[in-house]
Amino acid sequence: MSRSTLLPARIPFRALMIPLALAALAACESEVAAPAEETFEEGVLTIDASSPVSFGYVSLTGGGALPSPADPGGSTAWDMAFRRFSVRLNGGVAGPGSVSAVSLGNNAGLTADQVAALTPEDGEAAFAAVTAADIPAGGFVEDALAPETGPSWFRFDRQSGSIMANPGAAWKLREGSGRGYGVIRMVEIAMQGERPVGATIQFRRHDPGGSLGAPESLALDLTRGPVFVSLSNGIVRDPAGCGWDVATSPEFTIQVNEACGAGTFPLDPTDDFTALARADDAPDYAGFLSTIAGAFPATVGDAQGAFWYSIRQNNRMWPTYNVYFVRVGAEVYKVQLFDYYNATGDSGHPSVRFQRLR
Structure with a gap:
């Protein structure tokens, strides 16, 4: 085989640019015809709620934990607050905001033994299964006495x-x-x-x-x-x-x-x-x-709650993997508490996953 056969044939520059231009045009038309879906806020947080006195504050709209407000009772910067197993919403008697919630109660019918048998994978599947179509027309409540x-x-x-x-x-x-x-x-x-x-x-x-x-x-x-x-x-x-x-x-x-x-x-x-x-x-x-209390009960062991306590008489918290809808103004999030312990096993560090559905 001669060396000349190893070299590519010469292609005119203008001819090379025509298919590239057509490809770029097709890509642009495709973007116009099928815009990408909107990306909603979502995240996973582990909150230090270990103090029996002070809350840890979270902004769902901001997507993360917040420093403690100087005056939580007068601040609308926070959406949810956590202290040990207690959950507060910034609305009603708990704060000046307009945050309300409703429990989906997806695992509210389980027995204590069934809750104890749930796995982290069960929790992830329960959270993933909830869509905007599951948001109820009513039932959202602010925190009350x-x-x-x-x-x-x-x-x-x-x-x-x-x-x-x-x-x-x-x-x-x-x-x-x-x-x-x-x-x-x-x-x-x-x-x-x-x-x-x-x-x-x-x-x-x-x-x-x-x-x-x-x-x-x-x-x-x-x-x-x-x-x-x-x-x-x-x-x-x-x-x-x-x-x-x-x-x-x-x-x-x-x-x-x-x-x-x-x-x-x-x-x-x-x-x-x-x-x-x-x-x-x-x-x-x-x-x-x-x-x-409100959609998040103030006690452990409630069927609608996020945790059950000492199911195996071992003084531990067991996540129920119940899913809640939390409404912040016009936005609605799905929220699930899926652990009560941090990576070193310390209690009072609830992990929360959330995603905006609307």
């Missing part, structure tokens, strides 16, 4: 093996019949075996038109049944009528005199009970001992 079912005002002390009061939990209180306002908390519980025989409530009264007074304490004898209390008049012997505001019983319950207008609003753990200036400024007062 719900009954405290924990309850948070006492805790089990492992060292002593007994029930103890939790002064870190406190409530603003609207007294019955318009008498005034106050803040209350339980500071001591006296136990006899497994039954409480006494309790001490600490409170500060806020007279109408005045300010919060100094802390006062009231010891309650629970040996003969429930004790009814008025912040302005102390222990009330006759529970009939509107003379009392709250009642404590040996069955570990706190009752609020809803019939006479008494109500509670939970203080945030970051609020200083002794330094609080007002009790009459809560966004709402519920006729029960209250907590803040």
Whole structure:
């Protein structure tokens, strides 16, 4: 074979450019005829929510975690907030935003054993299966006051093996019949075996038109049944009528005199009970001992919740892989919490995946 056969034939430059131009034109026409689909925000975050006091804040619209706002109650920069297993939305009584949510409840019908058997792959598949077509026409709710079912005002002390009061939990209180306002908390519980025989409530009264007074304490004898209390008049012997505001019983319950207008609003753990200036400024007062909750339940073990606790009696959180729709203004996101532990196994670090559907 001669060397000349190894060389390419000479092609005129103009002839070479014609097919290239046609290809470029065809590509342009293709782009016009079939535009690329819109790319919506999506992401995966692991949030440090390990503090029992402070929240970790997230902006879905911004696609990431945020520094803690100086005034979360007055800020619209955040969409969701996480503290341990609690989830808050910036709307309703929890914030000034317009964030609301609804649970798809895709795994709400599972038993505890079935939840324990779920795998991370099951969670990914459940999240991927949810599309914009699944967004309901209604049912979105902002965070509101719900009954405290924990309850948070006492805790089990492992060292002593007994029930103890939790002064870190406190409530603003609207007294019955318009008498005034106050803040209350339980500071001591006296136990006899497994039954409480006494309790001490600490409170500060806020007279109408005045300010919060100094802390006062009231010891309650629970040996003969429930004790009814008025912040302005102390222990009330006759529970009939509107003379009392709250009642404590040996069955570990706190009752609020809803019939006479008494109500509670939970203080945030970051609020200083002794330094609080007002009790009459809560966004709402519920006729029960209250907590803040919405589409994300305030407790673990709820069928609609993100986590179940200690299914295998091992004091661990188990993700349910339930999917939620979170509406931020006109945008709707699908959100799923899929883990409660970080890479080193520390609790209180929920992992969240989200994607904007609309």
